[in-house]
Amino acid sequence: MAVNGTAVRAVTEQLPVRGVGQASLLLGVDLGGSHISAALVDQAGRILQRRKAPTAVEAGPDGIIAGIVELLREVISVSGVTRRELAGIGLGIPGLIDSSRGLSIFSPNLFWHNVQVVRPIEREFNLPTFMDNDVRCATLAEAWYGAGRGVANLICLTIGTGIGSGLMIDGQLVRGATESAGEIGHMTIEKDGPRCNCGNHGCLEALAAGPAIARRAREAIEKGVETVMLAMVGGQPDRLDAAVVTQAARQGDPVAWEIIELAALYLGIGIANYINLVNPELVIIGGGVAQAGELLLAPMRRVVGQRAMKVQAATARVVPARLGEDAGVIGAAALVLERLGEAGPSAV
Amino acid sequence: MAVNGTAVRAVTEQLPVRGVGQASLLLGVDLGGSHISAALVDQAGRILQRRKAPTAVEAGPDGIIAGIVELLREVISVSGVTRRELAGIGLGIPGLIDSSRGLSIFSPNLFWHNVQVVRPIEREFNLPTFMDNDVRCATLAEAWYGAGRGVANLICLTIGTGIGSGLMIDGQLVRGATESAGEIGHMTIEKDGPRCNCGNHGCLEALAAGPAIARRAREAIEKGVETVMLAMVGGQPDRLDAAVVTQAARQGDPVAWEIIELAALYLGIGIANYINLVNPELVIIGGGVAQAGELLLAPMRRVVGQRAMKVQAATARVVPARLGEDAGVIGAAALVLERLGEAGPSAV
Numbered sequence: 001m002a003v004n005g006t007a008v009r010a011v012t013e014q015l016p017v018r019g020v021g022q023a024s025l026l027l028g029v030d031l032g033g034s035h036i037s038a039a040l041v042d043q044a045g046r047i048l049q050r051r052k053a054p055t056a057v058e059a060g061p062d063g064i065i066a067g068i069v070e071l072l073r074e075v076i077s078v079s080g081v082t083r084r085e086l087a088g089i090g091l092g093i094p095g096l097i098d099s100s101r102g103l104s105i106f107s108p109n110l111f112w113h114n115v116q117v118v119r120p121i122e123r124e125f126n127l128p129t130f131m132d133n134d135v136r137c138a139t140l141a142e143a144w145y146g147a148g149r150g151v152a153n154l155i156c157l158t159i160g161t162g163i164g165s166g167l168m169i170d171g172q173l174v175r176g177a178t179e180s181a182g183e184i185g186h187m188t189i190e191k192d193g194p195r196c197n198c199g200n201h202g203c204l205e206a207l208a209a210g211p212a213i214a215r216r217a218r219e220a221i222e223k224g225v226e227t228v229m230l231a232m233v234g235g236q237p238d239r240l241d242a243a244v245v246t247q248a249a250r251q252g253d254p255v256a257w258e259i260i261e262l263a264a265l266y267l268g269i270g271i272a273n274y275i276n277l278v279n280p281e282l283v284i285i286g287g288g289v290a291q292a293g294e295l296l297l298a299p300m301r302r303v304v305g306q307r308a309m310k311v312q313a314a315t316a317r318v319v320p321a322r323l324g325e326d327a328g329v330i331g332a333a334a335l336v337l338e339r340l341g342e343a344g345p346s347a348v
Numbered sequence: 349m350a351v352n353g354t355a356v357r358a359v360t361e362q363l364p365v366r367g368v369g370q371a372s373l374l375l376g377v378d379l380g381g382s383h384i385s386a387a388l389v390d391q392a393g394r395i396l397q398r399r400k401a402p403t404a405v406e407a408g409p410d411g412i413i414a415g416i417v418e419l420l421r422e423v424i425s426v427s428g429v430t431r432r433e434l435a436g437i438g439l440g441i442p443g444l445i446d447s448s449r450g451l452s453i454f455s456p457n458l459f460w461h462n463v464q465v466v467r468p469i470e471r472e473f474n475l476p477t478f479m480d481n482d483v484r485c486a487t488l489a490e491a492w493y494g495a496g497r498g499v500a501n502l503i504c505l506t507i508g509t510g511i512g513s514g515l516m517i518d519g520q521l522v523r524g525a526t527e528s529a530g531e532i533g534h535m536t537i538e539k540d541g542p543r544c545n546c547g548n549h550g551c552l553e554a555l556a557a558g559p560a561i562a563r564r565a566r567e568a569i570e571k572g573v574e575t576v577m578l579a580m581v582g583g584q585p586d587r588l589d590a591a592v593v594t595q596a597a598r599q600g601d602p603v604a605w606e607i608i609e610l611a612a613l614y615l616g617i618g619i620a621n622y623i624n625l626v627n628p629e630l631v632i633i634g635g636g637v638a639q640a641g642e643l644l645l646a647p648m649r650r651v652v653g654q655r656a657m658k659v660q661a662a663t664a665r666v667v668p669a670r671l672g673e674d675a676g677v678i679g680a681a682a683l684v685l686e687r688l689g690e691a692g693p694s695a696v
Contacts, residue, residue, distance in 0.1 A: 169522055174518075176626055177657055
């Protein structure tokens, strides 16, 4: 994968071969549909300083990029870090990207099409700047500093409004031929299943992401099934979300419990299919829906054990993510090391 | 992945850094449940000499290994190649393997459990000897010398009695944490589908491999549906196989056609799921069932286009394999180069 040649050279010239010397700190940006996070991160993956602001989607690409610049300026200024201490900037961007050209090809949440993201930020700060998909950034963070430390072959799933994944093989992030690897959310699990936003039918995302969980709860209530969930949302079914269903299931509500079990079944099938193909040592489960914890993970593991081949199932532990919402911004910062050819935290 | 350290050292000491010098020829062995193939192969993937013999499964591991040794001796003797011209031996073994220990862990077709394969052959010929899974060998051959030349990210499927695959990412074969990557045959496509030999339900293999295709033809005949297939097998439905169904479909038999289309639907879903995860440039289709050619490939491509995400579908061409049954033995030979750190045919 090509990276910005000039920028890399500029930095590597001033650095020793296997370290970033004086320039040992990293800036990371996690751009989401609702918020932007920016942070100063050290090479052990610790956040030293951070700022967060709402994403001004209505301001368009220029406005959002100006917002990123402002947040980064604040982080730099508050932390008192100098340019010489900084190795570079990493950007985690949702949707389709072309990292060699620094472009966001398509980001439905931001309404972006072919937006140049890297160059304006690189120019502004005169620091090597890299980008990657937000889920891949989270995967890098969990692999280097979180639940995947020391593991060379792993999958990291984020289960929230959508379902995405990052894949690491032999210690290397897998990006794919056009940087689109990892789309487990659009794995067909039921060929005649519910229609997904992508146009396909029976995608994992349409069966097991947050909105599918909320939809099943609403449907149960509409059918008149008795459940504590209705009271939990003050009698307003449109306020139901995966968090409410999870909470109800924890309280022992059988309807909510069944909905979580069904999501776990679909997720378990998707994970079993995935580990049959890439045979990882670890499957890390993160994202909002994953906050259900063992409630979701225990039945998921059972399904993986039933559905995956013996060796693959025995090899792959299924564990919760460790870095929570920070994974995105830490991973974006870590991207600087990854793209400059650092081998990860062990090289520090 | 660890390789036999001593053997590698022995060879690399006598070789220039990026070539195998005088020792430029390779021996490959493709061990199958019915036949063993052995061949002398050059670094352009051409078979210079070959021998084939039935697999004496009843003779047990020692008998089969003795058979491999005999075939290799014949190939060496007939071709007049000297030991100094040989870089090493590669073995393609079906089932589960542990290449670092030279073991066949489990091979259902051979009735093998924990059989030491590499050491006796290495000792016999005093040549560096390597092993890999047979499907991965075929993938290496197609990637380096067949349909995948010049492509860094590809999947190679073999569709026959079973369905297996090999995966290459950024020019490297993916083996997985325990050398079990690539098991697309046991991807759950229908969670309540027919029972598979592996114990799971609705595996791709149980829905679309040769036996599933033959079974559907038999079921149609048992139901009394009119089809030319019955006459083609002389009125004996137990003689039906995927080749007969393919031939009947080519002749325009609508029952056979529908059966092939259904297999293509399941295979297309499996491939779409796979390319969503690893985003390859190429999907190579080989194996006995794939001899149906465009009859199978055309509807399969249509399904991939419908089911995979846009970018992944647009990036991955679906093409037939080029090396046919030779892929296994050529790939086993190529394994010697791969394991000695040669980069592939471009390095020759």
